[in-house]
Amino acid sequence: MTKFTKLSLAALAFVGMSATAGTLQDVQKAGVVKCGVDGGLPGFSEIVSGGEYKGIDVDGCRAMAAAVLGDAKKVKFVNLNSKERFAALQSGEIDILVRNTTWTETRDTSLGFNFVAVNYYDGQGFMVRKDLGVKSTLELDGAAVCIQTGTTTELNVADYFKSKGMKYKSVSYDSNDQVLASYEAGRCDVLTSDASQLYGLRTKLKDKANHIVLPEIISKEPLGPVVRQGDDQWFNIARWTFNSMVAAEEAGITSKNIDSLKSSKNPGIRRILGLEGKMGANLGLNADFAYQVIKQVGNYGEVFERNVGVNTPLKISRGLNALWTEGGLQYSPPFR
């Protein structure tokens, strides 16, 4: 009977088996990029009406699919909470994790991961109810703080309060929804998270106007895509897929003008578009991988403005995420 169990389970085609080659080959064979996202975080990865995914992280996944498979739609999104995300990547359930994950030394070294790039420079902030009359984080002594567990946030807040000689009560849950619901119900005075998330979460509150994000940012939170350690080819693909989006913005290539730029004489642009050089072949991809990314998903600026920019409900300005030429930190090593 146990044999039968195995057989019938296999027959149900639940078990995905594949050769142990590289992630690239696996993805090409499967015809789909399995991408881990949050799924409930406005601006980063959110399921909007009709089951469509939307957000910066989601576009990161789409860019990978465009680069590797030539079609940005060939993504299988896997919703993960903060607790599941690392196990899912370690086990191969997903090919890449793009879930507002902070790049830290420990995660980079002891979990068996490599961080690819920084797709959003963030920092931790605090949101409070307006009627508390709090103007600064320094007035938060004794407050109850809602936190998502398994995050760097949880560690930062402990460090911060300790360094300021203040006390707090931690109220922690493992999903953003529960954190938000508890904050809204008044279980805690403060909700702390990455500042970008706070703006996103605020759009989900019943009376949005009655909550403010305090000005202090207490930590560095470089968020970025993560891949498994030990597959350098896949790591390079992920890194240069992201770089191509930043490089495109630097060079002024957008999804709109990219076709007209095909006739450009500028060798820099021609290299990004795959008309010159062997960029694609070096990665094991088609020559036009970056073209597909920019054409189907857009350059970094477009992605930013579309998902979290000033014309979205989140209303976040570029800040640290502007190009280096405009006073920000986004910078692509040269395509050469």
Place this chain on the structure above:
Amino acid sequence: MAVYEQKQALEAPSSTKGAIHWIKENLFSSPLNTIMTLMGFGFLYIIIPPLLQWAYFDANFVGTTREQCTGDGACWVFIKMKMDMFLYGFYPETELWRLKAIVIMFVALVIGLRFIKSGKVKFGIVFSYFIISLILTAGGIFGLESVPTDKWGGLMLTIVVASVGIVFSFPIGIIVAFGRQSNLPIIRSVCVTYVEMIRGVPLITILFMSSVILPLFFPEGISFDKLLRALIGITLFQAAYVAENIRGGLQAIPKGQYEAADAIGLSYWQKMLLVILPQALKVAIPNLAGAFISLFQDTTLVLIIGLFDLLAMVRITAADSHWLGMETEGYVFVTVIFWAFCYGMSRYSNKLEKQFDTNLK
């Protein structure tokens, strides 16, 4: 001469029938009982009217948006609008007919089985129903569009988890129970260890293990679906309880039955499957039913590892920005569904128990 005086007739004894007597006897037989009765009615008075007020009299049934919930009571419009989410999760709308077909087939099956006498045919039909249902649900073959398991959710996922758990844990449980009764010491100790270890830990740790550690047990390249991992965990968990209950049944079988089976030359498996097991199952039915009811309740734990069962749907539907704060209605609705299923199952098992009670004493 003695004078006889007619004495006053005794009063008739108070009636031993009728409503008044019943009330006296059952509600007000002593001062203590009277106080208890009054407290009981007081308790009902505190609980029932506000509940009815909220759930029915002041509740809102018509409409399609939150704004139409103007009464003070429950906003059942929310449940109405989110019904598909509660029942089917994110299952694609165009494929819902498949799930509905499964339900219709189930009704047909329940009615149809009454007319079939042969146990083998019955088993065959039920088994093929199970397989057909799984194919219909998952798709991917016979031209059915494949529905990935992350789209499964709501009551449908709850039923999938519970029924797969029940069906697959049963044979494993039987084998382990036999192993535990076996006179081969190694087999016995392996089975005892398995049962005691599983029964000693909470299901949630097993689910964590199957969701976080199981993938590390296999070489790179083999990956299991999230749902499948949960199903493996739940099946292995449930099998230990099934084994324990069947063992209880086996212990109740008199030794003579074993000896008689041996005497007519049956092999071990013939003896166990044809003679012992049917009797043991009969004895074990109440406990097995209890174990299956608790499995049905335990399916809610999959929400902790990120699957969207019926209970998880409460949080998801109430996080919709148009319906914020509708959790109470969601919880009440889900509670009623779970309760109805579990209560129904326990009633059914009582019925079975009576039906099978051949009273060998």
Place this chain on the structure above:
Amino acid sequence: MMRALRNQKIRGMLFQVLTILGLVAFLWYIGSNTMANIEQRGIKSGFDFLSGTAGFEIDEAPIKFSSSDTHGRVFLVGLINTLIITFIGIIFSTILGLIIGVFRLSNNWLIKKLAAAYIDIFRNIPILLQILFWYNVVLRALPSPKQSINFLDSIFMNNRGLYLPIPDLNTTTISVCISVLVVVVGAFFLNKWANKRQEETGKDFPVLLTSLGALIIIPIITYFISGANFNFDYPALKGFNFRGGKVISPEFLALTFALVIYTATFIAEAVRSGIEAVSKGQKEAAASIGLSSYQSLKLVVLPQAIRIAIPPVINQYLNLAKNSSLAAAVGYPEIVTVFAGISLNQTGQAIEILAITMLVYLTISLIVSAILNWFNHKMKIKER
């Protein structure tokens, strides 16, 4: 060869050898894969993490805890909290279960039906759903700290928890606590003595009444002797929250309510079936030798009922301990929440942490089954 196969003993041996080989192969396969995966993916392993700094705060730590303590201490905090919730759950579910079980057998029709309804309703609702219901619906509906429900300005109830005054640890408090302990121990010995006397002389001694009386009177006397100086630390609203006193968090309350209400249904059923299992003849026999109804209950019915009721009740205690792990859903910091949750997330060492956690529960259940075996042995009907 074929003949050897037909020999039952040899076949049994062969079967066992095959099982062992299969099992060893299976474990080896899993073990080597796991090792290879850990190695290849560069995942850290070993138990060093236990001495690493946790870095996060735990709100309801029963022992002193700060973010600079180790993951080993996180484990300790979680373990103690698991034991606390289990202990409190056992006490309250026993009390509630006994009451409901007795109500279930009451000759008052209404009470009987109410008890039956209670059992039918609450045992058929998943425990996790009950926990979430208490937490997300009932307790969340409480007012904010500024509008707390207020009892006599000393007990406050709001959506941050239940705030109680606690007595300072001075001579009076300590002596009263000790006196209560002394009375409880004394009652135990009194009971032993009374039983012995009854066996020898047949004279009954009102143990229950005497002990209850002593439990009230002696602590009161102690209170006055030791200076009559109870000093309470009252909770008071300061800044965002109440300070002072003892706070019982909504997470703890939700978990306790749900565990107690759910477990009590099973205990009530065990109590009922225990009492019902005592045959009518026993009661009639007790009545015919002139025992009062209290004596009959105490000397004839209960000893027999307890023998039947205790084993399932102990099993329910074990289930309660295991169900306490569902605290993870509301974030009460017991072992699964803080150790198999937060520590696991921060260190990523799932195998080690889950192994330790499962070992804790296994140990608890082994202890419980040892108690159960001892009880069954002790309670075995001694036939003479």
